[in-house]
Every structure is written in C-alpha cells, then in structure tokens.
Amino acid sequence: MTTRLLRNARLLDLEHGGELGDVVVVDGVIADLGPGAADRRLAAGDASVASVDLGGDLLIPGLVNAHTHSNQTIEKGLCDALPLDAWMVVASYGGAGARLSPRDLYVSAMVGAIEMVRSGATSVLDCARSDNEWVDDGMDAIMQAYADLGLRANVAVQYSDLDFFSSIPVDLVPGGAELRKPPVADPDVVLAAANRFVDRWQGRSPLLQPLLGPSSLPRCSTELFEASVDTARTRGVRMQTHLLSAQSQIRMAQQRYGVSTVEFLAKLDALQDWASFAHAIWLSPEEIELFAQTDAVAVHNPASNLKLGAGVAPVPALLKAGAKVAIGSDGASSNDTQNMFETLKLSTILHRVQGPPETWPTANDGLGMCWTSGAAALGADVGRLAVGAQADLTVIDTDYVWPAPAEQLRHQLAYAELGSAVRSVYVAGEPVLVDRAFPGIDEAAIRAEAREIATRIWTTLPDRLARFEEVRPVLEQVEAAVGGGTGVCH
Numbered sequence: 001m002t003t004r005l006l007r008n009a010r011l012l013d014l015e016h017g018g019e020l021g022d023v024v025v026v027d028g029v030i031a032d033l034g035p036g037a038a039d040r041r042l043a044a045g046d047a048s049v050a051s052v053d054l055g056g057d058l059l060i061p062g063l064v065n066a067h068t069h070s071n072q073t074i075e076k077g078l079c080d081a082l083p084l085d086a087w088m089v090v091a092s093y094g095g096a097g098a099r100l101s102p103r104d105l106y107v108s109a110m111v112g113a114i115e116m117v118r119s120g121a122t123s124v125l126d127c128a129r130s131d132n133e134w135v136d137d138g139m140d141a142i143m144q145a146y147a148d149l150g151l152r153a154n155v156a157v158q159y160s161d162l163d164f165f166s167s168i169p170v171d172l173v174p175g176g177a178e179l180r181k182p183p184v185a186d187p188d189v190v191l192a193a194a195n196r197f198v199d200r201w202q203g204r205s206p207l208l209q210p211l212l213g214p215s216s217l218p219r220c221s222t223e224l225f226e227a228s229v230d231t232a233r234t235r236g237v238r239m240q241t242h243l244l245s246a247q248s249q250i251r252m253a254q255q256r257y258g259v260s261t262v263e264f265l266a267k268l269d270a271l272q273d274w275a276s277f278a279h280a281i282w283l284s285p286e287e288i289e290l291f292a293q294t295d296a297v298a299v300h301n302p303a304s305n306l307k308l309g310a311g312v313a314p315v316p317a318l319l320k321a322g323a324k325v326a327i328g329s330d331g332a333s334s335n336d337t338q339n340m341f342e343t344l345k346l347s348t349i350l351h352r353v354q355g356p357p358e359t360w361p362t363a364n365d366g367l368g369m370c371w372t373s374g375a376a377a378l379g380a381d382v383g384r385l386a387v388g389a390q391a392d393l394t395v396i397d398t399d400y401v402w403p404a405p406a407e408q409l410r411h412q413l414a415y416a417e418l419g420s421a422v423r424s425v426y427v428a429g430e431p432v433l434v435d436r437a438f439p440g441i442d443e444a445a446i447r448a449e450a451r452e453i454a455t456r457i458w459t460t461l462p463d464r465l466a467r468f469e470e471v472r473p474v475l476e477q478v479e480a481a482v483g484g485g486t487g488v489c490h
C-alpha cells in the first residue's frame with residue numbers, strides 16, 4: 001500500500017469551492033479529503049506515508065482532453081487558411097501526408113503529452129494514426145510514450161479503408177468522380193490490426209486503454225464500420241470516431257445509408273456509453289434529440305473547428321437536450337495547441353456569437369464538460385475530488401496570477417488561466433510534473449529530437465503541396481457546391 005498526503009490545498013471541483021483541506025491518496029485513489037484528512041490518516045497509524053505541503057495552492061481534478069491526434073503534434077503550425085477538406089489532403093489523410101516512423105510517432109506523442117501536462121491535463125483520448133505498414137510498432141511506440149511520461153491515455157488505433165475522395169461529394173463537380181479510387185485497404189486486414197492492438201494492450205496497465213478508432217463514417221465502408229461496432233461490443237473495447245465534422249457529410253450519409261448519420265448509428269446500436277464522437281457539428285435538431293437520449297458522448301473541439309472554418313457545433317442545444325458533451329483540443333496540425341485551458345475557455349465563450357444569453361454555457365458548464373463528460377468519454381472515475389475517484393490532480397500556483405476570492409475561482413480557472421500557473425500534476429497519485437519539471441524524462445533531449453524530426457518532415461512539404469495543388473480546383477468547387485464546411489472527418 002502506498003499513501004500520499006497532499007496537505008494544505010484549496011480544493012476545487014464542481015462540488016468543492018476552494019476551501020482549505022487535504023487529499024489522502026492510497027494506491028492511486030482518493031481515500032479521504034477535506035480539513036484534517038491528513039492528520040486523521042496519520043492518527044490511524046499509516047506508516048507508509050509521503051507528505052507534500054501545497055502551501056495553499058489550488059488543487060483541482062486534472063483536465064481531460066477527450067479528443068486529439070498525437071501523430072500530428074510534430075506538424076504543429078503546418079497550415080493556414082485552409083478549410084477542412086484541403087487541410088485533410090495536406091495534413092495527413094488525403095494522400096499528401098508525411099510518413100512517420102514508430103520513433104517519430106513516439107516523439108510526436110511525447111511532445112504533445114508534455115504540453116498537455118504542463119497545461120494541467122492528466123488524461124487524454126488520442127485517436128492515433130500509424131502507417132499501415134508498421135501499425136503494430138507505431139501504436140506500441142505511442143503507448144510507450146504515455147507510459148514513460150505517466151499520463152492516463154485511452155488510445156484509439158485510427159483506421160479507414162476508403163480513399164479520401166470517396167468520402168466527400170466530388171461527384172457534384174464535373175470530372176470530380178474520376179478522382180475516386182478503389183478502397184485503399186481490406187476491412188479484414190484493418191480490423192485484424194486493431195484486434196492485435198487490443199490483444200497487446202487490454203489489461204496491461206491501469207493507465208493505458210486500447211480503443212477502436214474507425215476514423216469517421218464517410219472514411220469507412222459500411223462493412224468496416226459495422227464490424228468495428230460489433231468488435232467494440234463483443235470485446236468490451238471502447239470506441240471513438242468523428243461525427244459530422246463537415247456539412248458535406250449530411251449528403252454523404254443520405255447517399256450511402258438513406259437515413260441521417262445519427263439514425264444510422266442508432267440502427268447499429270452504436271450510441272452506447274462506450275462510444276464517443278468527435279466534433280458533432282452538423283447534427284439536425286432531430287439528430288440532437290436522438291443523440292441526447294443515449295449514453296454516448298459528443299466531444300466538442302472548438303479551436304480546430306474555428307481554425308478550419310468547419311462550423312460551430314450546436315453545444316447549447318446538445319446540453320439543453322441532456323446530451324453528454326466532453327471537450328478536446330483536436331490534433332496539433334489543426335488547432336494548433338494541446339492546451340486544455342484554451343479549449344475550456346473557447347468551449348464556453350464560442351457559443352455567445354449566437355443564441356440568447358440564457359443559452360450560453362457558463363464556466364461551470366465548461367468545467368462539467370471537461371471533467372464529468374470527459375470522464376464519461378474515458379470510462380474512468382476522474383474529474384472529481386471524491387473518495388473512490390482516481391487521484392488525477394493538478395496543482396495551480398495561486399500566487400502566480402490568482403487574486404480572486406473563492407467565489408470567483410471557477411471563473412478564473414475557465415477564463416483567466418492558460419496553464420502558466422500549473423505547478424505540479426499527479427496521475428493516479430504519482431507525480432508526473434513536480435514544480436514545473438518532469439522527474440521521469442529528459443525533456444530537453446525529447447525537444448531536440450522533435451526539432452530534428454520536424455525539420456526533416458518540413459523538407460517534404462513542397463512535394464506535398466504540389467500534390468495538393470493538383471486537386472485544389474476540385475476541392476474548391478465542392479466547397480462552393482455544398483456551401484462551405486466541406487471535407488470529411490480525419
């Protein structure tokens with residue numbers, strides 16, 4: 001048994017308002033908390049105690065990043081002023097992407113994880129893409145990065161079998177359909193790789209979960225998507241995919257399924273508590289109601305939606321209907337940060353450009369999306385300071401920028417912080433960041449290697465952009481035909 005006493009902190013979550021107290025962590029789980037909790041533990045004769053005095057700093061549940069792509073972190077800053085479909089082609093998924101070796105994927109994941117922890121996150125749901133040729137080694141490298149840092153990670157192996165141009169309505173444009181190619185992968189081969197990933201990692205570490213990651217409905221054949229849902233259900237594996245991140249997907253769903261996307265998911269019985277859906281922008285009012293009646297989790301990605309001009313997700317309507325909505329940074333080549341404080345702020349204030357003030361998500365709503373629905377997306381008891389919850393905790397230095405009384409602490413957390421006040425981070429009670437340093441890794445060496453990889457990848461960009469320019473006219477015509485927000489989920 002390992003006991004850690006975190007003493008003398010202001011405890012803040014959705015139930016606690018900043019009162020001074022302690023948190024007692026036993027074997028990674030919160031065993032007691034509140035005023036006098038540490039002394040109670042010591043009085044009970046627990047001899048295996050490590051104790052830290054937090055000096056009145058704020059102690060919050062770690063932020064939950066419910067959607068990103070670790071393979072993109074190495075390409076931060078890649079594109080500017082490109083809509084989603086065009087970005088897809090250049091970034092990774094439309095034929096002009098960089099090929100990342102397993103070591104590249106390790107470094108990319110590590111750099112992203114470092115950024116997340118430094119800005120207060122303790123857990124992530126990562127839809128990670130490895131080259132099919134080395135998918136086993138690539139996915140293992142990403143898992144190893146999270147294991148080495150100590151971050152809690154649900155990692156979905158992201159896959160698809162259809163080519164990019166089969167997933168957007170290029171048939172609306174003269175000659176566009178000629179861009180479509182036959183399926184790029186065999187569904188059985190793709191799913192076999194996903195099953196191997198689950199075989200290797202299920203039950204191996206309490207902090208690491210392997211997930212299925214069919215990239216999106218338009219990118220997957222119906223056969224592959226249905227098989228993914230069946231596998232998730234029969235093997236007890238969680239799943240994340242992208243849902244209606246572009247307006248054109250409304251048309252694709254009608255063409256392919258004859259019903260809306262959410263109706264199709266309901267028919268497959270895929271709207272379960274083990275499934276989460278990134279973006280969820282272009283849902284009809286009927287789809288919002290249908291989605292909200294289920295335990296499935298939508299994940300809001302405001303920064304990348306804004307940067308790619310993909311649209312504003314109907315978060316107020318989803319929340320009003322009772323849907324679970326978590327929040328995520330999305331990948332670093334479309335956001336481009338992995339900073340969950342930025343995502344938290346945008347998740348609330350973005351929706352004030354439309355709808356009356358009584359519909360606007362508040363700071364509490366934003367924190368609830370991050371903590372409570374984030375926990376639901378992960379399927380983990382995180383995001384709260386309570387006996388029995390995982391001790392995933394972030395220490396905020398209140399001397400840094402925080403003058404407010406307790407009544408305003410949640411507002412400051414949601415609107416005034418970007419991570420610079422994050423002093424320490426614990427995951428399952430273990431220190432991952434201590435006084436702004438990582439005890440377990442050589443951060444400078446990782447950063448140096450990341451610079452080398454990024455420089456090497458950057459040399460391939462002219463060729464990639466040349467391939468993009470070949471298809472750009474068609475993409476622009478499709479964009480005009482569907483009225484913006486074209487492209488597919490990545």
Ligand SMILES: [Zn+2]
Pocket residue numbers: 067068069242278330331490
């Ligand atoms: Zn995404």
